[in-house]
Amino acid sequence: MKYVYLFGNGVADGTAEMKNILGGKGANLAEMNLLGIPVPAGFTITTDVCTYYYDNNQVFPQTLEQEIINALKNTEQFMGSQFGNPKNPLLVSVRSGARQSMPGMMETVLNVGLTSKTIPGLIEKTGNARFVYDAYRRLIMMYADVVMEKATGAEPKDGQSIRSKLEKVIDRYKEEKHYTNDVDLSAEDWKFLSEKFQEEINERLGCAFPDDPMEQLWGGIKAVFQSWNGDRAISYRKIENIPDEWGTAVNVQAMVFGNMGDNSATGVAFTRNPATGENKFFGEWLVNAQGEDVVAGLRTPNPLNEDTKTEDTKNLPSLESSMPKIYTELTDIRKKLETHYADMQDIEFTIQEDKLWMLQTRVGKRNGSAAIKMAVEMENEGMIDKKTALMRVKPDQLDELLHPMLDHVAEENAVLLGRGLPAGPGGATGRIVFTADDAESWHNNGEKVILIREETSPEDVHGMHASQAILTARGGMTSHAALVARGWGKCCIVGCSDLNIDIEGETVEIGDHKLLKGDWVTMNGSRGNIYEGQLNLIPANPDTHPEYKTLMKWADEVRILKIRTNAESTKDALQAIKFGAEGIGLCRTEHMFFDESRILAIRKMIFSNNEKDRREAVMELLPFQKDDFKSILSAMEGRPVTIRLLDPPLHEFMTLTDEQQNDLANHLGVDKNTVKNRINSLHELNPMLGHRGCRLGIAYPEITEMQATAILEASAELTTNNANVFPEIMIPLVGSATEYIDQENIVRSVAKKIQAKYNIKLDYLVGTMIELPRACLTADEIARHAEFFSFGTNDLTQTTFGFSRDDIGSFLPDYLDRNILPEDPFQSLDINGVGKLVSLAVKLGRGINSNIKIGICGEHGGDPKSIFFCKKNGLDYVSCSPFRVPIARLAAAHAELQ
């Protein structure tokens, strides 16, 4: 088996297609070589080696060593220098590169090959001793941190790591010498510090920093493979659903230096703006710096060109004006890469003494709004077709467009605490915390939090994920916080230099204001503003995004699955129509009963112990219900509206405070004890499996009668007034055909009376929820009578697993942690179990009635993965909450295209 793939000087063993074994970085380095783009030579050690390493007690395959020696020879030839050669030494970088990019989650070692023997040669070659000793101390720091500490599994506490110890050595030295900046340090200073570092390492880690280039190289390679199973890589893989068995590749590549003087530089860029989607070359660069300086956010980077300067960056030098020839070369490469990959690229480059080198290209992460704009514009430019454009936007990315923004008025009157760079758009409000762990645990306790950090590092991802928004004191638009937040579409502000964080005291000063942990702040991530307190957020309005409209139009052209919404208020129904809903898939009527004016009537009904009283009480509700249905049916303008008959256990209406019990007793003219006794008699040990669903209508037929009357009279009156209506009456929690028939008979006889009374023929359906395993198993019997099925996958999941949907929170985290369940089955349909019952019910139902209308109205109706399943199983529609309607529309189009 071949374990090592070469690239350099316009040739390469691999191609962009080989991401699975070369990782994204390695595959693209190969491809850039083949495109004739200048890339420092090197080689990629495949992901197979990573898998082998972990399968074989962390031992490498036998043939690897020789392959690496050969590959190194090739690299030496291409670069005209030799690894370990005292006169003309080659230095290399050792970097990770998984199939899917995992920014900053794994380790890197740079400047490998600098030793006491090669240092003089490099000084002679470059004539720049300061540069060489600076490179040497960077190597020692990185190597000690990554290879000698992290790779051994050591987990020192905050401030105790070897890296922070070495940083302290520098700080102390600078203080002694009264230096303020790193640039003040001379060659002698760095040389002295390199020696100090080695002493510190010997003392702290009990072993010496290796002075042999091959030992350094192997140490680096091993540490990178080891970092695949580091804590932060594992937690990132969990969040992003990246399989553990993929493994990482390792790229060993000749070093080029952006810190060799004022004709050297380094930068990162995007071929289009990743925050807005605009077709403008966008990036950041620093003169006389190494790549890590840009990404780490320790120096404020400069804008790439004049066109993308902002109020904050207008006085900084752009690469375009500082190095015009190189900028032109870079724009040619931008064009070449974007045309070749037909997608926005995220690139890294280094300029070493006026020569441009490309270090990386990959598909750039972008937020939802930018993804849509780019996809539609690239289709318009003829770069991609409609299908590709649709597939470029993940359904969940639309969520960002649907995210709240800060209320303008509230914002104008708010106290501005400070400003930073607008790295992630949208508004967010939350209580401030200063550590990722606090963010996670507060979030788990139901708090909305905003994580404030000096700068974030990959160790913080779990807390960043749990936060509403992220705020950092340092860093630019391509800093870690900005990249990660953008990938998730989270509100984020970086580089807020007004922040003065006291981690230990758990306080922060922003300008003149001092805030404590737990204080509320609000952020406008689109403007970079931070405000005091909890401000009002207003829902997003995607209609103002022209490319969104185009994309959704394309999605609607492609999809076959219909999208409905779950709504019980006219306001929600109208919002859902705006989002493109084609009907209501679930109107839960019980929500209409909780209004003050109605709840007494329903309590009276529950109280009645004879049919006459009960009927009287129930009929008090009729005018209210009729008005509700009239309003919602007319708002839906003839679109189908599935109205479910009363479903919850009655005791849900009877949780009363002492005062309410008194009121009820007075109202009914009974004493309080009678009320108490009745409440006690309603108590059920297992209400979810108790007197609820169609069991209510069976015990108290007048409830079904009243609701059917309300629905059908509302329909009749609207029809008489020339409005279009299409009600679908749905019977809940049916487990057998006989239950269904009992309830259907009531509805049909009401319909008969109403049609006679109004002298019209009503267009309506009667059908059932399928939300019990027995309903699935006997779906053929039910389908002989029902005109539609709607899968209530919330209850179906509950009853199939036997997991209480209200109590799963107590054990789900353990199930997820230990991989007993891959995900929350109440969020994404359990295809292997619950899904099998759904498939069976569809098959049985359609076997009897090929035209039976089938949909889903459980929460899964808004989950893209579950939507694919619904499409595959021939459902006619999915129904979800109004804000998920656009997501469902796009997911339904994806389901058609895949």
Ligand code: PEP
């Ligand atoms: C269901 O059970 O999936 C459903 C939609 O009904 P509810 O959530 O109201 O029980």
Ligand code: MG
């Ligand atoms: Mg249900």
